[in-house]
Amino acid sequence: MSRARLIVMNSALGPLDYRVPQGMTVEPGSVVVAPLGPRQLVGVVWEPERLPAEEVGDNRLRNLIHVYDLPPIAAPLRRLVEWTADYYLAPLASVLRMALPSTGALEGARSITEYRATGHVPERLTPQRAQALERIGERQGLVSELAIIGGVSDGVIRGLVKAGAIEAIEVTIDDPFPVPDPDHDPPALEPAQADAAATLRDAVEARAFAPWLLDGVTGSGKTEVYFEAIAEAIRSDRQALVLLPEIALTEPFLKRFAARFGCDPVPWHSGLRQSQRRRAWRAIASGEARVVVGARSSLFLPYRDLGLIVVDEAHEASFKQEDGVQYHARDVAVMRAKLEEIPIVLASATPAIESRYMAEIGTYGEIKLPDRFGGARMPDMAALDMLQDPPPRGRWLAPALVQALEENLEAGEQSLLFLNRRGYAPLTLCRHCGYRFQCPNCTAWMVEHRFTRRLACHHCGHVMPAPHACPECKEEDSLVACGPGVERIADEVAALFPTARTAIVTSDTIWSPAKAAEFVARMEAGEIDIVIGTQLVTKGYHFPNLTLVGVVDADLGLSGGDLRAAERSFQQIRQVSGRAGRGDKHGRVLVQTHDPSARVIQALVSGDIEGFYEAETEARREAAMPPFGRLAAIIVSSEDQAEATETARVIGRAAPRHDNMAVFGPAPAPLAMLRGRHRLRLLVHANRAVPIQDIIRDWLGALQWPRGVRVSVDVDPYSFL
Numbered sequence: 188m189s190r191a192r193l194i195v196m197n198s199a200l201g202p203l204d205y206r207v208p209q210g211m212t213v214e215p216g217s218v219v220v221a222p223l224g225p226r227q228l229v230g231v232v233w234e235p236e237r238l239p240a241e242e243v244g245d246n247r248l249r250n251l252i253h254v255y256d257l258p259p260i261a262a263p264l265r266r267l268v269e270w271t272a273d274y275y276l277a278p279l280a281s282v283l284r285m286a287l288p289s290t291g292a293l294e295g296a297r298s299i300t301e302y303r304a305t306g307h308v309p310e311r312l313t314p315q316r317a318q319a320l321e322r323i324g325e326r327q328g329l330v331s332e333l334a335i336i337g338g339v340s341d342g343v344i345r346g347l348v349k350a351g352a353i354e355a356i357e358v359t360i361d362d363p364f365p366v367p368d369p370d371h372d373p374p375a376l377e378p379a380q381a382d383a384a385a386t387l388r389d390a391v392e393a394r395a396f397a398p399w400l401l402d403g404v405t406g407s408g409k410t411e412v413y414f415e416a417i418a419e420a421i422r423s424d425r426q427a428l429v430l431l432p433e434i435a436l437t438e439p440f441l442k443r444f445a446a447r448f449g450c451d452p453v454p455w456h457s458g459l460r461q462s463q464r465r466r467a468w469r470a471i472a473s474g475e476a477r478v479v480v481g482a483r484s485s486l487f488l489p490y491r492d493l494g495l496i497v498v499d500e501a502h503e504a505s506f507k508q509e510d511g512v513q514y515h516a517r518d519v520a521v522m523r524a525k526l527e528e529i530p531i532v533l534a535s536a537t538p539a540i541e542s543r544y545m546a547e548i549g550t551y552g553e554i555k556l557p558d559r560f561g562g563a564r565m566p567d568m569a570a571l572d573m574l575q576d577p578p579p580r581g582r583w584l585a586p587a588l589v590q591a592l593e594e595n596l597e598a599g600e601q602s603l604l605f606l607n608r609r610g611y612a613p614l615t616l617c618r619h620c621g622y623r624f625q626c627p628n629c630t631a632w633m634v635e636h637r638f639t640r641r642l643a644c645h646h647c648g649h650v651m652p653a654p655h656a657c658p659e660c661k662e663e664d665s666l667v668a669c670g671p672g673v674e675r676i677a678d679e680v681a682a683l684f685p686t687a688r689t690a691i692v693t694s695d696t697i698w699s700p701a702k703a704a705e706f707v708a709r710m711e712a713g714e715i716d717i718v719i720g721t722q723l724v725t726k727g728y729h730f731p732n733l734t735l736v737g738v739v740d741a742d743l744g745l746s747g748g749d750l751r752a753a754e755r756s757f758q759q760i761r762q763v764s765g766r767a768g769r770g771d772k773h774g775r776v777l778v779q780t781h782d783p784s785a786r787v788i789q790a791l792v793s794g795d796i797e798g799f800y801e802a803e804t805e806a807r808r809e810a811a812m813p814p815f816g817r818l819a820a821i822i823v824s825s826e827d828q829a830e831a832t833e834t835a836r837v838i839g840r841a842a843p844r845h846d847n848m849a850v851f852g853p854a855p856a857p858l859a860m861l862r863g864r865h866r867l868r869l870l871v872h873a874n875r876a877v878p879i880q881d882i883i884r885d886w887l888g889a890l891q892w893p894r895g896v897r898v899s900v901d902v903d904p905y906s907f908l
């Protein structure tokens with residue numbers, strides 16, 4: 188091959204052709220460096236016939252500069268990149284970037300210089316230096332990483348290096364990862380588990396595409412079962428990937444994995460240091476990383492020989508990426524399995540309607556684990572009618588729930604209060620003039636965070652110090668907090684039970700795998716009596732002494748009115764209920780609601796899961812909503828409201844007419860302003876057979892809009908804000 192066509196790592200550029208100089212060999216998938224103007228860019232060689240581009244004469248081609256000494260990106264992954272870009276209407280380069288690491292990891296360096304504190308206190312200890320040293324503690328990393336941890340500039344860290352308070356150390360990054368031992372400590376499976384495990388083991392052995400829905404109640408042993416499939420992949424010298432919805436779940440998973448297989452798997456998430464990322468990426472590409480556990484982004488890594496994918500908590504909406512390439516990791520994972528010709532397991536106690544439907548029509552195989560392991564029973568559930576038996580004014584916990592908490596405390600058992608709202612109060616207003624604190628950048632109220640004494644916007648991160656006076660009428664001490672967040676519930680618990688030991692679990696308190704590990708250890712050691720948490724506590728954890736779950740506001744998720752509101756509430760409450768009574772003690776769940784007759788609440792309390800799913804599925808079928816129909820959202824945004832509105836109108840007017848397709852809008856989005864941008868939405872609703880990507884591509888491709896306007900397409904949207 189004397190010329191090569193590349194996808195270069197710049198989403199604004201199309202495919203580019205280069206000359207392959209004498210003595211250099213490349214093939215599709217090779218990772219190379221190419222000149223672009225005065226700069227150099229990383230690119231990947233692609234099959235030219237799959238990437239139409241303007242033909243450039245041989246004499247105008249520039250030479251490739253370098254080929255990395257790495258295995259080429261394999262054909263199945265190249266096809267996955269194409270499929271993802273095509274399906275989600277994203278630039279190829281943006282998708283391909285997820286498969287590649289930083290340029291540092293492309294180089295075959297064996298070691299990297301990191302820094303850590305020496306314990307020596309510098310003579311000149313400025314407040315900044317003190318802060319940096321305190322926050323860094325025992326951690327190590329690049330200068331830039333330590334600067335971020337310490338909340339200071341790189342210069343401060345370098346100053347500390349000069350002063351001897353921080354030292355450089357060489358870290359080897361090609362240390363091999365240990366190989367998990369499939370026979371380290373296998374459990375004795377119960378008959379239903381053993382059947383399920385055998386099915387999955389066979390699937391791994393068969394080396395063919397096979398999607399499986401592993402549908403088992405919380406605590407039924409789904410993890411133990413798919414561990415057997417992983418063991419099989421290890422035995423046959425292949426790799427396995429486990430996708431988890433939150434990095435907070437990684438740590439408990441690592442522990443369980445290590446207990447079963449004798450060593451940790453290779454983690455992949457945004458919390459890794461650069462040296463860890465480099466090491467993991469290279470080991471994944473070489474095949475030496477045998478089992479990888481990761482967040483969404485681990486899906487696009489260049490596994491050398493993938494034998495199995497597991498998507499745990501597969502119903503979770505957080506598998507949908509909402510910025511950049513807006514892909515759904517569960518759906519792309521199924522496509523990857525198909526292209527790699529391997530089995531994939533979607534594990535969930537509350538499968539998505541989409542997944543259940545695929546099982547119903549036979550596209551996915553279904554494995555059910557209807558009972559909890561070891562004879563543990565599902566917890567008893569009861570609804571507490573907040574109109575019949577309301578809490579005292581200014582409080583949020585109904586008398587029956589308070590009494591249950593008290594009984595649990597006396598019995599020395601742990602309780603969990605679930606409220607999916609961070610902070611102290613979702614709205615602050617002035618009693619005197621009615622002023623409400625709104626984010627200046629978003630259509631959203633500022634949420635009070637009492638611990639940090641700030642008001643914060645949960646959409647854009649804007650923060651302000653908690654005020655004493657109303658900015659409008661200047662009245663002092665006139666501000667009142669409206670409604671509860673977890674911090675306020677924690678206050679209420681502290682007032683009711685002054686001696687109870689409590690913990691708040693939200694993304695504010697559990698922001699790293701290490702924090703999650705700390706929480707798990709404290710729970711296991713019995714150092715916490717009552718946990719107050721957001722959806723972060725609803726999944727994955729297994730605490731045998733946790734026997735009471737209180738759902739503070741079961742109606743909260745139902746107000747949104749999007750197509751999955753009922754399903755999502757149902758899943759969330761089922762999941763959090765699943766935390767109760769997982770050991771030999773029986774659990775109970777109390778659900779506070781203003782509408783005990785709502786279908787979701789009825790289904791939860793009566794345990795009529797099938798009935799609920801059937802009714803929801805039927806409603807979707809009637810409305811031709813997913814999975815029976817297709818949706819795509821087009822979001823138009825700009826800092827200039829008139830420009831956004833005008834562009835949205837132009838797009839709306841140009842909407843193509845097709846049978847079995849309707850376009851709604853444009854209308855201002857519920858979040859009409861986000862991060863300072865005005866937003867409008869259009870919604871495309873079509874029959875499954877309509878190729879909406881092609882239609883949208885042609886439709887938008889023929890239009891132009893001002894530079895400041897952004898038009899993004901969200902295929903299969905999960906957020907309707």
Ligand code: ADP
Pocket residue numbers: 374375376377380403404405406407408409410411412560729
């Ligand atoms: P799920 O993933 O379905 O919620 P888990 O796999 O977490 O269920 O199992 C629940 C608990 O029961 C875990 O502590 C697990 O180790 C234990 N368990 C499940 N099956 C077995 C088994 N066959 N032998 C021993 N322990 C088991």
Ligand code: ZN
Pocket residue numbers: 626627628629631644645646647648649862
């Ligand atoms: Zn905001």
